[in-house]
Amino acid sequence: MRSRLRHLFGLALVAATVAGCGTTSGQASRIALAALAPTTPQSKASAPQPATLCTASLRPPPTLPAPGKMPGRSFMAKIYKRGYLIAGVNAATLNFGYLNPSTGQIDGFEIDLVRELARAIFGNPDAYQPVALTASQREPFVQQGKVDVVVDVTTMTCARSRKVDFSTVYYDAEQQVLVLSDSTAKSISDLAGKKVCATAGTTPIYVMQHLPHPPDAVGASQAIDCLVLLQQGLIAGISTDSSILGGFTAQDPNTRIIGPSIAPVPYGMEISKAHPEFVRFVNGVLAKLRSDGTWRALYDRWLRGIQGSNPVLPAPQYEG
Amino acid sequence: MWISDPELTVEGASIAAAPAPTRRRRARAGVALDWVRDRLATTPGRLVLVSILVVVGAVVFGAIALGAEQSRERAAKAARSQTELLLVQAKNLYTALQDANATVATGLLSGGLEPTSSRLRYQRDLRVGTEALTTLTRRAGTSPATAAAIRTVANQLPVYTGLVESARANNRQGFPIGAAYLRRAVLLSTSSMLPAAGRIYRTQAQRLNEDYNTGTANAALVTFIVASVAALILLLLAQWYVTRISRRILNVPMLLATVAVAAVSVWGVIALIDEQNSLATAQRDGSDSVEVLSAATVLLSRAQGDLSLTLVNRGSDTTDQADFNSVQPRLGGLIGEMSVLARRTDTGAAANRLDGEYASYLAQANSIKGLEKKGKLPDALKLEPTTAAISYQLSNDLTGQIGTAQGRFARGASDATSALGGLALAIPVITVLAAVAALLGLRQRINEYR
Numbered sequence: 158m159r160s161r162l163r164h165l166f167g168l169a170l171v172a173a174t175v176a177g178c179g180t181t182s183g184q185a186s187r188i189a190l191a192a193l194a195p196t197t198p199q200s201k202a203s204a205p206q207p208a209t210l211c212t213a214s215l216r217p218p219p220t221l222p223a224p225g226k227m228p229g230r231s232f233m234a235k236i237y238k239r240g241y242l243i244a245g246v247n248a249a250t251l252n253f254g255y256l257n258p259s260t261g262q263i264d265g266f267e268i269d270l271v272r273e274l275a276r277a278i279f280g281n282p283d284a285y286q287p288v289a290l291t292a293s294q295r296e297p298f299v300q301q302g303k304v305d306v307v308v309d310v311t312t313m314t315c316a317r318s319r320k321v322d323f324s325t326v327y328y329d330a331e332q333q334v335l336v337l338s339d340s341t342a343k344s345i346s347d348l349a350g351k352k353v354c355a356t357a358g359t360t361p362i363y364v365m366q367h368l369p370h371p372p373d374a375v376g377a378s379q380a381i382d383c384l385v386l387l388q389q390g391l392i393a394g395i396s397t398d399s400s401i402l403g404g405f406t407a408q409d410p411n412t413r414i415i416g417p418s419i420a421p422v423p424y425g426m427e428i429s430k431a432h433p434e435f436v437r438f439v440n441g442v443l444a445k446l447r448s449d450g451t452w453r454a455l456y457d458r459w460l461r462g463i464q465g466s467n468p469v470l471p472a473p474q475y476e477g
Numbered sequence: 478m479w480i481s482d483p484e485l486t487v488e489g490a491s492i493a494a495a496p497a498p499t500r501r502r503r504a505r506a507g508v509a510l511d512w513v514r515d516r517l518a519t520t521p522g523r524l525v526l527v528s529i530l531v532v533v534g535a536v537v538f539g540a541i542a543l544g545a546e547q548s549r550e551r552a553a554k555a556a557r558s559q560t561e562l563l564l565v566q567a568k569n570l571y572t573a574l575q576d577a578n579a580t581v582a583t584g585l586l587s588g589g590l591e592p593t594s595s596r597l598r599y600q601r602d603l604r605v606g607t608e609a610l611t612t613l614t615r616r617a618g619t620s621p622a623t624a625a626a627i628r629t630v631a632n633q634l635p636v637y638t639g640l641v642e643s644a645r646a647n648n649r650q651g652f653p654i655g656a657a658y659l660r661r662a663v664l665l666s667t668s669s670m671l672p673a674a675g676r677i678y679r680t681q682a683q684r685l686n687e688d689y690n691t692g693t694a695n696a697a698l699v700t701f702i703v704a705s706v707a708a709l710i711l712l713l714l715a716q717w718y719v720t721r722i723s724r725r726i727l728n729v730p731m732l733l734a735t736v737a738v739a740a741v742s743v744w745g746v747i748a749l750i751d752e753q754n755s756l757a758t759a760q761r762d763g764s765d766s767v768e769v770l771s772a773a774t775v776l777l778s779r780a781q782g783d784l785s786l787t788l789v790n791r792g793s794d795t796t797d798q799a800d801f802n803s804v805q806p807r808l809g810g811l812i813g814e815m816s817v818l819a820r821r822t823d824t825g826a827a828a829n830r831l832d833g834e835y836a837s838y839l840a841q842a843n844s845i846k847g848l849e850k851k852g853k854l855p856d857a858l859k860l861e862p863t864t865a866a867i868s869y870q871l872s873n874d875l876t877g878q879i880g881t882a883q884g885r886f887a888r889g890a891s892d893a894t895s896a897l898g899g900l901a902l903a904i905p906v907i908t909v910l911a912a913v914a915a916l917l918g919l920r921q922r923i924n925e926y927r
Contacts, residue, residue, distance in 0.1 A: 183686050185765035188814050189772035190682055192807040195672055248854070249653045249790075259651055261858050289854060291795065381657040388643075388654075408652040 208360050208367075211315040212423050213476035214325045215433055217441030224280035232432035233278055236305055241284045244271040245298050245307035245427075248289035249381050251404030252459045253310055256289075263287045266459035267308045270327060270426075273451065274306065277442045292359060296320045299427045306439065307427035310400060312360050322432075323425035324439045325473035327452075330398040331418035332361050335405055337387065342394065344416030348372045351393035354383035361397045364420045372396070384409065398422045403463035423471065444473065520722055521926035527715050528919045532912050538708035538738070539908035542745060545697040545704070546904060549749060550897045552692035553756055557890035560688050561764060563616060564681040565883065566609040568771040570630065571674040573606035575775050576872070578663050579782035581641050583865045585648050585659055586785055586858060598869070603638065610634075613677060623680050629673040637665050656789050663786060678771075685764060692756045692893065698749050705742030712738060712915065723922055730918035734911040741907040748896050755892035762822045763886025769818060770879045773811040774872055777838075780804045781868040784842055787849060788857060798846070805839070822885060827878055834871040841867055 227233035236242055247254035248263050257264040272282035288304050295311060298304045299321045310330075313323045334345045334353070342348050349370035355361035357376025365374040375392055377383045383395040384405050395402065396419065406412050428436045446452045447470055456468050516522030577599055584595030614627055640662035648655030712735045719728055783801035790797065812835050819828030841864040848857035 183689065183760070185814060185818060186682055186686055186768050189768040189811065190679055192772045192811050193675055193678070193775060195675060249656065251653055255653050256854065257651065261855050263854060287854065294795075379657065381653050382660070384654050385657045385661055404653075408647065408650075408654050 245304040330422040535912035556688035567678040570609035575778035582785035626673040734914035751896035759889025766882035
C-alpha cells in the first residue's frame with residue numbers, strides 16, 4: 158500500500174517526463190550475462206618427440222663431497238644455502254611419482270631418488286620440495302632454474318639433451334603394449350590400423366607412427382587418460398613406458414601387457430647445462446646407490462609388485 | 478445542351494467500361510454519400526451523424542486502450558508467473574552443475590575418505606539440477622534451441638554421474654586413475670552440459686528482459702493517452718455542437734459519458750504508470766540482483782572447482798589454473814556490482830558480509846596458488862578444506878541473498894499486475910456505458926425534432 162502511494166506521489170513528476178519514465182537499462186543483467194560468457198580454452202598441440210636416444214652423461218668425481226660440505230661456488234653449495242632441493246616430479250605415475258591419497262604426499266621410486274639426492278647434499282632426506290610438472294614444463298623449468306633437477310619418467314632423447322643435461326640412466330623402461338585381458342592381439346603388429354593411445358606429443362607416439370605396420374596413434378593429455386579410454390572401450394590398446402603400464406595393470410587387473418619390447422626407454426634426470434658439476438655430483442650419487450644396494454632396495458619397495466622381481470641394474474654410460 | 482454532350486458520352490463510356498462490381502461499389506458509395514449529404518442538410522440528421530461518430534469513436538478508443546493495457550498486462554504477468562520462475566530454475570540448473578564439479582573435485586582432494594558433507598552436497602546438487610531440468614522441460618520447451626540445450630543436459634547428466642562414481646571408486650583405492658575419471662567428468666560438464674545450461678539461462682534472462690521492455694514500453698502509455706484525449710475531444714465537440722443547436726447548456730447523459738471516459742482514462746494512466754514503476758522496481762531491486770548474484774554463484778563454484786582441480790591434477794595441467802585466473806576478475810566485477818545494487822536495495826549489511834567473505838576467499842585461494850606454484854602441494858592441500866568451507870559459506874550466503882532478491886522481485890511484479898487489476902474489464906464496460914449514455918443524450922435532442 159505504501160509503495161502504491163509513493164508511486165501516486167511520483168505521478169505528477171513521472172507524467173511530466175513520460176519519455177524517460179520506467180525505462181530500465183538492464184545494465185546489471187548485461188553485466189551478469191557478460192560475466193558468464195563462455196571462454197574458449199586454448200589447446201596446444203605439440204609434435205611427437207623423435208626417439209633417438211642420447212644416454213651418455215658426465216663422469217662423476219672420484220670422491221663425493223660429504224653432506225653439508227659442498228665445494229664453494231658449486232651449484233650444490235647454492236642449493237645447500239637455500240636449505241632444500243627443488244625437484245620437478247610426476248604426481249600421477251603410480252609408484253614412480255604419485256600423490257598418495259592416503260598420505261597427501263607425493264611418493265614413489267623417483268621421490269625416494271630425490272630424497273637420496275637431498276641426503277647427499279644436506280644429510281637430511283626430507284630437505285626437498287617436489288614440484289609437480291607437465292611433460293611440456295620439464296625442460297623450460299630446468300632451463301629457467303625454477304627447479305634444480307627433474308626426476309619425472311623422462312626418456313633420454315637427443316632432442317631433450319640438446320636443451321638440458323641428463324644424468325646417467327636411473328631406470329631402464331621399455332615401450333610396451335597394454336590391452337584388455339580379452340584382446341586377441343599378441344603384439345603391437347596385431348593392432349595395425351587400430352586406435353592405440355599414448356600421451357600426446359611424446360616419444361611413444363613417434364615410435365608407433367614409425368612402425369612398419371603402424372596403429373592409429375591417439376594422443377591423450379596424460380598417460381592415465383589412456384587407461385580411462387581403454388576402460389571405456391574407445392581404444393584397442395595403450396603403448397607407452399613399461400613403468401607406466403605396470404601401474405595400469407595394478408589399477409585394472411582386467412588388462413595385460415603383450416608382446417616384446419618395442420623400444421628401449423631409459424630414464425634420466427634433467428639438469429641445467431649451466432651446472433655440469435651438479436650433473437657429475439648426481440651421477441656420483443647414482444653410482445653409489447647402484448653399488449651399495451640402495452637402488453635395489455628402492456626397487457623392491459616400489460616397483461617389484463608392478464615391474465617384476467628381476468630388475469636389470471641400469472648401466473651408466475659416461476662421456477668426458 | 479450539345480456542349481455537355483461530350484461529357485456525358487465520356488462519362489457514359491467510362492461507366493460502361495468499368496467492371497460490374499466496381500460500378501456497384503461506386504454506386505453504393507454514391508448512395509452512402511447521398512445519405513450523409515441528406516443527413517447534413519437537417520439538424521436531426523446532423524445529430525444522427527454525430528451519434529454514429531461517437532459510437533465509432535468509443536469503439537476505437539476502447540479497442541486501442543484495451544490493446545495498450547493488454548500488452549502491458551501480458552508482459553507483467555509473464556514476468557511474474559513464468560519468465561522469472563524459469564530464470565531461477567535455469568540458474569538452479571547452472572549453479573547445481575557447476576557446484577557438482579567443484580564439490581566432487583574438492584571431495585576427492587581429501588583422499589580415499591571423502592567427507593560426508595561433500596557427498597551430501599553433491600547429491601543435493603544433483604537433486605536441485607534434475608528438479609530444475611524437469612521444470613524447464615515441462616515449461617520452457619517452446620524454443621527449439623532451448624529444447625536442444627535441455628536435451629543435451631538430460632542426456633549427459635547420467636554419463637557425468639557415472640564418470641564421477643568411477644572417479645570415487647578408484648580414488649577410494651588410491652588409484653591415480655580416479656583423478657583421470659574426474660577430469661573426464663569435469664571435461665564433459667564444462668564442454669557440453671555447462672555451455673548448454675548457460676544457453677538456457679541466457680535465453681531466460683533475455684526473455685525476462687523482453688518482458689520488462691514490453692511491460693514498461695512507453696508506446697503503450699502514449700497510445701493510451703492519445704486515445705483517451707481523442708475520445709474526450711470527440712465527446713466535448715459533440716456536446717459543444719449539441720449545446721449550440723439546442724440552446725441548452727447541460728446534457729446530463731452526455732456529461733456522464735464524458736466523466737466516465739475521463740475517469741477510466743485517468744485510472745488507466747495512473748494504473749499504467751504504477752504498473753510500469755512497479756515492474757521497473759521489480760527489475761532494479763529484484764531480478765537485477767538475482768541475475769548478478771546468480772552469475773556470482775556460478776563463477777564462485779567454477780573458481781573453487783578450478784582451484785581443487787589444479788590440486789587434483791598436481792600441476793600436471795595448467796588449464797584449470799588459467800581458467801581460475803580468467804574467472805577471478807569477472808567474479809570480482811560481479812561482487813562490485815553486487816555492492817552497487819545493495820545500496821539501491823538497502824541490503825548493504827549483507828553485501829558487506831559477502832564482500833568480506835569474498836576477500837577472505839580470494840586471500841586463501843591466492844595462498845593456495847602460491848604454495849602450489851612453489852610445489853608445496855601438501856601445504857596447499859592443508860589449506861584446501863578451509864578454502865572450501867569459506868567458498869561453501871559464501872555460496873550459501875549468495876543463495877540466501879538470491880532468495881531475498883526474489884522476494885523483492887515478487888513484490889514488485891505482483892504490484893505491477895495488481896496495478897492493472899480490473900482495468901481490462903473496466904475499459905470495455907465503461908466505454909460501452911459511455912457510448913450508450915452519449916447516444917441517449919443525443920437521442921433526446923433528435924426526438925425534439927420529431
